[in-house]
Amino acid sequence: MNKVQLAEKVYEMHSQKGVDVSKKHAEEVVDFVFDTITASLKKGEEVSIAGFGVFAIRRSAARTARNPRTGEMVQVAASNKPKFRASKALKEAVK
Numbered sequence: 001m002n003k004v005q006l007a008e009k010v011y012e013m014h015s016q017k018g019v020d021v022s023k024k025h026a027e028e029v030v031d032f033v034f035d036t037i038t039a040s041l042k043k044g045e046e047v048s049i050a051g052f053g054v055f056a057i058r059r060s061a062a063r064t065a066r067n068p069r070t071g072e073m074v075q076v077a078a079s080n081k082p083k084f085r086a087s088k089a090l091k092e093a094v095k
Helices: 003-016 023-042 088-093
Strands: 047-049 053-060 063-066 073-076 079-086
Touching (some): 023 047, 023 053
Antiparallel strands (some): 047 053, 053 079, 063 073
16 A cells, blocks of 8 residues: 555545545645654654554665775765554454
């Protein structure tokens, strides 16, 4: 499922419940959720969604690596990487 399909599901769910929403509004809601998660991670905050999981930032230290083509040693800068840890409920649901 991609982001467009997720927005379509949000639209369908609200339509079935009799809530008047447009497809465009459903797409905006999905975009807003992802933008909010991204903004929180940029600030270094964790995003915890009960029953789903935790989004966090993992710090990768600077290191020396080897270029597999040339064998030359190169410096890799430190960086932040997003990490997702699934909740127990999500793990059980997909077993």
